[in-house]
Amino acid sequence: MGIDAIRNEIEHMRRQISRQNKDILSLRRAGVDTAASLLLLSRMQDKVDVLVAERDRLAGDERRRYACGKVINGTPASRRM
Numbered sequence: 001m002g003i004d005a006i007r008n009e010i011e012h013m014r015r016q017i018s019r020q021n022k023d024i025l026s027l028r029r030a031g032v033d034t035a036a037s038l039l040l041l042s043r044m045q046d047k048v049d050v051l052v053a054e055r056d057r058l059a060g061d062e063r064r065r066y067a068c069g070k071v072i073n074g075t076p077a078s079r080r081m
Helices: 003-030 035-063
Strands: none
Touching: 003 035
């Protein structure tokens, strides 16, 4: 899965989580038990956390590369203080 696909999936999941939160609030106001909904919400948030970690790993890999494909291993000596 590419970094753009992961970013899109994160965005989609966050929208779903927001909707789920609103639904849970509505259910609480109506006096309905929300335990199952909260479990689903926590699983969704865990999945987003995994996707964010994967996105950060992929983004880090992209940042460490020059245009020619060489890997940057830290700060060059010319820019160190």
